[in-house]
Each structure stands twice: as C-alpha cells, then as structure tokens.
Amino acid sequence: MTTKVLRKVIRIDEDKCNGCGDCVPACAEGAIQIIGGKAKLISERYCDGLGACLGECPQGAITVEEREAEEFNEEAVEHHMQEMELATDELPCGCPSAAVTQFERHAATSTSPTDIACEQSMLGHWPVQLTLVPPTATFLNGADLVLAADCVPFAYAGFHRDFLQDHALLVA
Numbered sequence: 100m101t102t103k104v105l106r107k108v109i110r111i112d113e114d115k116c117n118g119c120g121d122c123v124p125a126c127a128e129g130a131i132q133i134i135g136g137k138a139k140l141i142s143e144r145y146c147d148g149l150g151a152c153l154g155e156c157p158q159g160a161i162t163v164e165e166r167e168a169e170e171f172n173e174e175a176v177e178h179h180m181q182e183m184e185l186a187t188d189e190l191p192c193g194c195p196s197a198a199v200t201q202f203e204r205h206a207a208t209s210t211s212p213t214d215i216a217c218e219q220s221m222l223g224h225w226p227v228q229l230t231l232v233p234p235t236a237t238f239l240n241g242a243d244l245v246l247a248a249d250c251v252p253f254a255y256a257g258f259h260r261d262f263l264q265d266h267a268l269l270v271a
C-alpha cells in the first residue's frame with residue numbers, strides 16, 4: 100500500500116493548460132509530461148514541490164499546494180531520468196538538446212601554453228552532463244575520458260585546448 104503524507108506538491112489546472120509544454124523541460128525531475136494535449140504530473144513521487152516549474156507556465160496553470168501525496172522519492176526520480184535518457188538516445192525524434200551527437204573536431208590553432216585564447220571548440224560530442232549521457236553512448240567506446248566539475252571549463256581558460264582535443268568529456 101502506498102503511504103501518503105501531507106506535503107507540498109503541484110496541481111495542474113487542465114482548464115487553463117493549453118499544452119504548450121514549457122513546463123516539461125523546467126522540471127529537472129521529469130515529473131511533467133504532455134499527455135492528450137495537457138500537462139500531467141506523471142507521479143507524485145517525482146515532484147519535490149519546490150515549484151521550479153511555476154514561472155514557466157504562461158497560463159498560470161500550475162500551483163503548489165499542500166495535500167496528502169506520495170512522498171518525494173529521489174531514488175525513483177534518478178531511475179526515471181535514466182530511463183528517459185535511454186529512450187531519448189534511442190529515438191531520433193527525441194529532444195534535440197538531449198540527443199547523443201558526435202562532432203568533427205577542428206585542429207588546434209595554437210599549442211602554446213601561454214596562449215590562453217582557444218578560438219575553436221574542441222568538443223567532440225553532446226551531451227556532456229553525466230546525468231544525460233547514457234552508458235551506451237557511442238562516443239564513450241574506448242574513449243579516454245575527462246571527468247570535470249561543472250565549474251572547471253569556466254575557470255580553466257585553456258580547457259578545450261588542453262583536454263578536449265583527444266578526450267571525451269563528462270561534467271558533473
């Protein structure tokens with residue numbers, strides 16, 4: 100039996116919802132999907148109730164309310180996101196920003212360690228966020244891998260030149 104607790108969770112007013120889908124990418128937990136032309140909370144367990152999606156709705160259709168709901172379950176969210184990522188990787192019609200893509204790298208224009216300008220991207224694939232890359236991504240096959248903290252590419256001026264020419268990248 101599912102235990103319910105009193106907590107904050109979203110409510111979607113279907114009369115106001117026009118199905119535009121703006122709220123879907125706003126939810127990092129993948130809790131909202133468009134079904135039958137309307138936004139639906141697919142599982143209370145995926146909704147943390149913090150309201151990150153609220154400001155994205157042009158119709159004012161989403162509100163956070165306190166009610167009896169299933170407890171937020173971070174583990175279930177993680178599992179759900181992994182399944183969504185795999186599905187996106189498999190389907191060419193999936194969200195383009197999450198689709199696994201490989202690029203042709205350009206040759207570096209400078210190898211000087213004092214030259215901090217890096218004019219061309221050396222990134223060889225997309226996506227790069229650890230949570231968005233499925234283990235089956237072809238760019239990981241036999242790759243030398245750089246695992247970087249989110250802030251490193253901003254703090255290290257020569258990041259592309261020094262690390263990305265011959266490595267795959269994951270950021271977390």
Ligand code: SF4
Pocket residue numbers: 109125126127128129130131145146147148149150151152153
């Ligand atoms: S409140 Fe947070 S977790 Fe819940 S649907 Fe909105 S963005 Fe997703």
Ligand code: SF4
Pocket residue numbers: 111115116117118119120121122123137138155156157158159160161
């Ligand atoms: S952003 Fe608002 S109107 Fe658009 S699908 Fe989501 S709930 Fe519906």
